[in-house]
Structure formats: structure tokens, C-alpha cells
Amino acid sequence: MNETLNIIAQRYSCRAYKTRLPAKSKLEAIAAAAVQSPRAMNRQPGEIVVITNKAFIDEMDAEGMKILSDAEDKSTYERFMSRGGKLYYNAPCMFLILKKPGTDADIGIVSENIALAASALGLGNVICGMAVIPFNGSKGKLFKQKAGFSGDWEFGMAVLVGYAEKSGKPHEPDMSKIRFVE
Amino acid sequence: MNETLNIIAQRYSCRAYKTRLPAKSKLEAIAAAAVQSPRAMNRQPGEIVVITNKAFIDEMDAEGMKILSDAEDKSTYERFMSRGGKLYYNAPCMFLILKKPGTDADIGIVSENIALAASALGLGNVICGMAVIPFNGSKGKLFKQKAGFSGDWEFGMAVLVGYAEKSGKPHEPDMSKIRFVE
Numbered sequence: 185m186n187e188t189l190n191i192i193a194q195r196y197s198c199r200a201y202k203t204r205l206p207a208k209s210k211l212e213a214i215a216a217a218a219v220q221s222p223r224a225m226n227r228q229p230g231e232i233v234v235i236t237n238k239a240f241i242d243e244m245d246a247e248g249m250k251i252l253s254d255a256e257d258k259s260t261y262e263r264f265m266s267r268g269g270k271l272y273y274n275a276p277c278m279f280l281i282l283k284k285p286g287t288d289a290d291i292g293i294v295s296e297n298i299a300l301a302a303s304a305l306g307l308g309n310v311i312c313g314m315a316v317i318p319f320n321g322s323k324g325k326l327f328k329q330k331a332g333f334s335g336d337w338e339f340g341m342a343v344l345v346g347y348a349e350k351s352g353k354p355h356e357p358d359m360s361k362i363r364f365v366e
Numbered sequence: 367m368n369e370t371l372n373i374i375a376q377r378y379s380c381r382a383y384k385t386r387l388p389a390k391s392k393l394e395a396i397a398a399a400a401v402q403s404p405r406a407m408n409r410q411p412g413e414i415v416v417i418t419n420k421a422f423i424d425e426m427d428a429e430g431m432k433i434l435s436d437a438e439d440k441s442t443y444e445r446f447m448s449r450g451g452k453l454y455y456n457a458p459c460m461f462l463i464l465k466k467p468g469t470d471a472d473i474g475i476v477s478e479n480i481a482l483a484a485s486a487l488g489l490g491n492v493i494c495g496m497a498v499i500p501f502n503g504s505k506g507k508l509f510k511q512k513a514g515f516s517g518d519w520e521f522g523m524a525v526l527v528g529y530a531e532k533s534g535k536p537h538e539p540d541m542s543k544i545r546f547v548e
Contacts, residue, residue, distance in 0.1 A: 186395075187486075188370045189395060189399060189483055189486055191370045192402050193399070195404070197404055212544075213371060216539065216544075217374045217375070219539040219540055219541060220377075220536065220539045222379055222478075223493075230543070231543050231545065232545070234544065234546045236546065236547070236548050288470030288471045289470045289471070289474040289522075291471050291474060292470065292475040292476075292477070292478070293474040293475070293477055293478040293493065294474075295471065296403070296474070296475040296478040296479060297478060299404065300370060300374070300482065303370075304368050304369075304370035311404050311405075311475065331547060332545055354402065357398065359401060361413050362398075362401060362413075363413065363414070365415055365416065365417045365419055365513060365514065366418050
């Protein structure tokens with residue numbers, strides 16, 4: 185099978201990571217794939233922030249879990265607790281995609297390039313919209329400063345990357361969602 | 367270089383296509399890649415409509431160009447006229463991604479899987495947000511019927527696919543958009 189199609193078919197969302205940080209050359213290759221993304225409307229690319237400062241990641245994780253535990257609906261908190269109690273699944277690296285308002289489709293494109301590049305390099309990864317939670321809380325301004333948000337850039341998406349704690353399998357794709365108009 | 371990273375690096379937005387329709391097995395492989403996409407929030411996948419009926423594509427194209435020519439700001443119309451006068455660049459196949467409201471990041475993820483799968487199979491492709499134009503005009507309801515839109519599904523994105531009229535090169539990526547927080 186074509187290697188790229190195989191990477192797409194075998195990729196899965198990794199929700200448990202080893203502590204070991206991947207080599208910087210790999211993270212640079214993934215970041216390069218991110219800025220090689222096309223744009224749906226020829227807009228300027230988003231900013232890519234590669235966070236490997238584990239103390240910072242853990243600080244955001246703890247704040248995110250606190251926000252979830254304080255929420256009236258505890259179902260999301262309980263889901264993360266059942267998965268190990270970490271919003272970021274102990275990932276040693278977060279690719280943070282910053283956006284300008286109204287460019288969500290572009291953010292998805294960049295996210296998938298990061299995910300597939302990571303998979304191609306043998307790294308686990310998960311596209312994590314929930315990663316926004318700590319940025320929306322009372323420490324959000326501090327976290328944005330630490331991550332270097334400037335001007336009107338805002339959180340677009342995060343992709344967590346690292347060595348998978350154990351291998352996983354993709355969901356069965358729903359082929360019934362495909363229709364041909366011939 | 368890793369094949370998948372190379373496909374990501376070499377992909378470009380193709381804006382001129384040969385008339386010849388790619389083999390259905392290739393289109394099916396691309397559609398499979400689309401439904402193998404991850405979701406940012408574990409939502410249900412979008413629907414994938416693969417349109418290869420050239421008369422239908424041309425009908426939407428003509429309507430889209432008419433809408434652009436009638437617009438007060440003629441700059442978009444003139445840009446398409448300078449590129450050959452076709453909203454869909456004569457592409458023989460349109461992958462239409464339908465969405466539920468508020469899932470734009472997911473639509474971007476699916477779009478990029480389609481684009482990279484097409485590139486991996488040697489096919490030109492372009493993610494085309496402008497493809498929505500004919501769906502928003504006076505014939506929009508008819509086009510949605512012909513494409514089989516149902517319920518509250520709406521246009522998410524289109525990816526045009528076919529054999530490139532001539533080979534192209536990617537834009538130079540803006541590496542200055544990458545920052546590390548270590």
C-alpha cells in the first residue's frame with residue numbers, strides 16, 4: 185500500500201505518552217510540515233508554538249483539570265480521570281496552533297499535517313480541542329504570555345505529540361458516509 | 367526523506383486540470399482517507415460526496431462565475447478569469463465535505479486528508495473554499511438536492527481533484543511562524 189495512505193489509515197489518537205521528549209530534529213520536521221499546510225482561502229498561515237517545557241505543560245494541565253473539576257457537569261472531568269487524570273495525557277510536547285478569528289478550517293488543515301507528520305516519524309499524537317480549557321480560565325492571560333501569544337492571535341488548536349505508552353489502533357472508518365454522484 | 371513528509375512538502379494547490387477522470391479505485395482510496403480522519407472533539411464524521419458528473423460540475427461552475435461577475439467587487443471574478451475563467455479549474459472530480467454547524471476545524475482535517483491522499487496517488491488537488499459560491503445563489507437549493515444534501519447538513523469544504531495540466535511547486539513555507547518554548 186502507498187505509504188502515505190497507510191499512515192493515514194493507521195493513525196490513531198494517542199491518549200497515553202512516555203515522558204521521553206522526541207529529538208528536536210523530529211519536532212522541527214513536524215513544525216515544518218505544519219507551515220507547509222495549504223490554506224482554504226489563501227490566508228496567512230497561523231503561528232506554530234512548539235512547547236516542550238514540561239513544567240509549563242504540567243501547570244496548564246493542572247489548571248485545566250481544576251477547571252473541569254469545578255464545572256457543574258462533571259462528566260468531562262470524570263472521563264479524563266478515568267484516562268489517567270491528565271488533560272494532556274502526560275505528553276512531553278504540545279504543538280499549539282494560533283489563529284486569527286474565523287479561520288477554523290485552516291486550523292484543521294494545519295492540525296492534520298502535524299498529526300500525520302508525527303505519525304510518519306513514529307510518534308503518537310492527538311488533536312486536542314480540549315487543550316483550550318486552561319487558556320479560558322483565570323490563569324489564561326498568564327499562559328498566553330508564557331506561550332508568547334501576541335496581538336489578536338488566539339488559541340486555534342493543540343496537537344499533543346510524543347512516544348506512545350502503548351500502541352493503539354484507529355477507529356473503524358464509517359464508509360457509509362461516502363456517496364458518489366456520477 | 368520520509369515519503370509522507372515528502373508528500374506534505376511537495377504538495378501544491380493545482381489550478382488547471384486535464385479532462386480525464388482518475389480511476390474510480392483512486393477516488394475510492396481518497397474517500398477512504400477522508401473518513402479515516404480524526405476529529406478535534408470526537409464528533410461524528412462529516413459526509414463525503416464525490417461528484418464526478420462533469421455536466422453537474424460545469425453547471426455549478428457556470429452559476430458560480432455568473433454570481434462573481436454580478437458582484438459589485440469584480441476582483442474575484444477577474445482573478446478567476448485570468449486563471450482560465452473556471453471556478454473549478456476544469457477539475458473532473460469534486461470531493462464535497464458536508465458539515466453540521468460549528469465543526470469547521472474538523473472540516474479542515476478531512477480536507478487535508480483528501481488533499482494528501484490525492485497527492486500520494488499522483489493527482490493534483492486544491493482545497494477550494496470558493497466552491498461554496500454556487501450553493502449560496504438562487505440555484506443553491508437545486509444544487510444541494512442534486513448533491514444529496516439532507517437534514518441540517520451544509521457545505522463544509524470542497525477539494526477539487528484530477529490530473530494536473532502541468533506540474534506545480536509549493537509556496538516557500540514561512541519558517542518564521544515557528545517558535546519553540548523550551
